[in-house]
Amino acid sequence: MGQGMKRVVSLKINGREVxxxxxxxxxxxxxxRDRQGLTGTKTGCDGGECGACTVLVNGRARLSCITLAASCDGSDIETIEGQAARGRxxxxQRAFHQHLGAQCGFCTPGMIMASEALLRxxxxxDEAAIRTALGGNLCRCTGYVKIIKSVQAAAAEARS
Amino acid sequence: MSEAMAPFRLIRPASLDEAMAALAVEGAQPCSGGTDLLVRLRKGLLEPAALVDLTGIAALRDVVCDESGMWVGAGATLATLARNPDLAAYPAVIQAIDSVAGPTHREVATLGGNLCQDPRCVYLNQSHWWRKSNQFCLKYRGDTCHVAPKGNRCRAAFSGDVAPALMVHRAQIELAGPAGARQMPLAEFYNEDGAAHTALQPGEIVVAVHLPPPGPVSEYGKVRVRGSVDYPLAGVAVACEPTPDGLRFTLAVTGTNSKPLLVDIPDPLGEDADAFFAALVKTVQKAVSPQRTTTIAPHYRRLSVAALAGRIARRLAADAP
Structure with missing residues (x-):
C-alpha cells in the first residue's frame, strides 16, 4: 500500500475562492459533497457510468466521481448550486422545471451541468447535438424526451 | 463518502524527463485522464504507491500533420482529436473515437490511455466484495480463470475502440522508458494475455502514435447494448484500398480477444463479390475468440462482429472509386 499524501489546493467553486x-x-x-457541503452534485453509479456527478471544470463537463480533487488545483469549478444567480x-433550471425535465430529480444536476457545458x-x-452531449447522462425514471425538450427550450429562451 | 481508494501520492511532472524519473520509483503508475484507471483504483484492482499524472506534459499533447503523415501525442484528449480536421482523412479513427464511452469521458480520456485500457471481464470489473466472494480470479489474487478454468492465462477482453481503427491504417506506436525510446507497429504492441496485454515494460509509457499519410477509406462499427457509454461487445475496423489486383481489405477486431486482432484477408475482391464477402465473414468468425467475459453470449458476439465486418466491407466496396 502506498504512503498517502496531502496538499493544499486553491480553486474557485461557483465563483468563491477556496x-x-x-x-x-x-x-x-x-x-x-463532504468538505464543501455542496450535496447538489450526486453520486449515482460511483464509477463514471451515469453522469449524475457531472460538474464543470474550467467550463467543460467532467465526471467528479472519477476526478481527483488534488488534480483540480487552480481550476474553476461550477456545480448545480452555482447556477441560480441572485435568487433566480x-x-x-427554469426550462427543466417548466417542461417537466425532472422526475425523481437524481440525475437532474448532472443533466443540467452537461447541458450547460453544451449551450456554452x-x-x-439541434436534437442530435443535445442527444450526443447528454449521451453520458443516464435517467432511470423514464425516457429522455422531456429532458431534450427542456434543453431545447432553454436554448430558445437564450436566443430570444 | 465514496468507497475509499487506498492512499497514494499524486505526482504531477511538467516534462517527460520528470515523468521518467517519477516512474522509475517502484509502485509508480502512469495516469492521464483516469477514466479507466480511477475506476479500477476505486474497485481495489490495483494499489499503486504513486500516481504519475501525465496531463501536465505539454509535449505529449502535440498533434503534427505533414507529408509523412500524422504524429499524435499520447496525451491528446479524445475530444480534441474528434475535432481535428486532419484526422478526418482516417474516417475509422474518428468514428472509433466518437464511440468511446460518453462525451464527458472523452473530454479527459487520452489517446495513450485508450490504447493502454485494461482488458475487461465480467469476473474482474466488479467490486472487491463481489470478487472476494468468488475467490478472486487469475488476474487478481486468485488462481483460477472463471471464464476458462482449465486455461492458464487471463481471458479478459481488450475493449478499446481506437486501437483497431489505428491498426487498419497501419499506425506505429512510440514508447519511452528507462531503456530509451522505441517504436513498433501498433498490432505488435499487444499480447494475447488479459493480464499482460501490452509490450510496456516497467517505467515505460506511450508517447505518440504515428499514422502514415492517408490512403485507404475506412469505417469502424461497434456492437453494444446501449447507444452510448458502453464498451464494445465487439467492434471492427475495416479499411479498403484499390490495388492493381482489385480492392484489398484490412480488418481489425476488438472486444473478442485479449488483444485487438488484425484479421488477414489474403485475396483482393474478385469477380464474384457475393462469394468474396461471404468468405470474409467466415474468416472473421473463425479468427475471433470471444469468451464468457460479458453477460452477452460469446456466440452472438462472434456472429454479430463478423456480420458487421461484412456489411462495412460491402459498403466500402460500393463507395470505392
Missing amino acids: EEVVPDNLLLVDFL LSAL QNPSP
Whole structure:
C-alpha cells in the first residue's frame, strides 16, 4: 500500500475562492459533497457510468466521481448550486422545471451541468447535438424526451 | 463518502524527463485522464504507491500533420482529436473515437490511455466484495480463470475502440522508458494475455502514435447494448484500398480477444463479390475468440462482429472509386 499524501489546493467553486488541504486520493465529488457541503452534485453509479456527478471544470463537463480533487488545483469549478444567480434560477433550471425535465430529480444536476457545458459551446444545438452531449447522462425514471425538450427550450429562451 | 481508494501520492511532472524519473520509483503508475484507471483504483484492482499524472506534459499533447503523415501525442484528449480536421482523412479513427464511452469521458480520456485500457471481464470489473466472494480470479489474487478454468492465462477482453481503427491504417506506436525510446507497429504492441496485454515494460509509457499519410477509406462499427457509454461487445475496423489486383481489405477486431486482432484477408475482391464477402465473414468468425467475459453470449458476439465486418466491407466496396 502506498504512503498517502496531502496538499493544499486553491480553486474557485461557483465563483468563491477556496483553499483547503486535501489528501491526494480524495475524489472531487467527495470534496464537493463532504468538505464543501455542496450535496447538489450526486453520486449515482460511483464509477463514471451515469453522469449524475457531472460538474464543470474550467467550463467543460467532467465526471467528479472519477476526478481527483488534488488534480483540480487552480481550476474553476461550477456545480448545480452555482447556477441560480441572485435568487433566480438559470435558463436551464427554469426550462427543466417548466417542461417537466425532472422526475425523481437524481440525475437532474448532472443533466443540467452537461447541458450547460453544451449551450456554452453551441448556443443553438439541434436534437442530435443535445442527444450526443447528454449521451453520458443516464435517467432511470423514464425516457429522455422531456429532458431534450427542456434543453431545447432553454436554448430558445437564450436566443430570444 | 465514496468507497475509499487506498492512499497514494499524486505526482504531477511538467516534462517527460520528470515523468521518467517519477516512474522509475517502484509502485509508480502512469495516469492521464483516469477514466479507466480511477475506476479500477476505486474497485481495489490495483494499489499503486504513486500516481504519475501525465496531463501536465505539454509535449505529449502535440498533434503534427505533414507529408509523412500524422504524429499524435499520447496525451491528446479524445475530444480534441474528434475535432481535428486532419484526422478526418482516417474516417475509422474518428468514428472509433466518437464511440468511446460518453462525451464527458472523452473530454479527459487520452489517446495513450485508450490504447493502454485494461482488458475487461465480467469476473474482474466488479467490486472487491463481489470478487472476494468468488475467490478472486487469475488476474487478481486468485488462481483460477472463471471464464476458462482449465486455461492458464487471463481471458479478459481488450475493449478499446481506437486501437483497431489505428491498426487498419497501419499506425506505429512510440514508447519511452528507462531503456530509451522505441517504436513498433501498433498490432505488435499487444499480447494475447488479459493480464499482460501490452509490450510496456516497467517505467515505460506511450508517447505518440504515428499514422502514415492517408490512403485507404475506412469505417469502424461497434456492437453494444446501449447507444452510448458502453464498451464494445465487439467492434471492427475495416479499411479498403484499390490495388492493381482489385480492392484489398484490412480488418481489425476488438472486444473478442485479449488483444485487438488484425484479421488477414489474403485475396483482393474478385469477380464474384457475393462469394468474396461471404468468405470474409467466415474468416472473421473463425479468427475471433470471444469468451464468457460479458453477460452477452460469446456466440452472438462472434456472429454479430463478423456480420458487421461484412456489411462495412460491402459498403466500402460500393463507395470505392
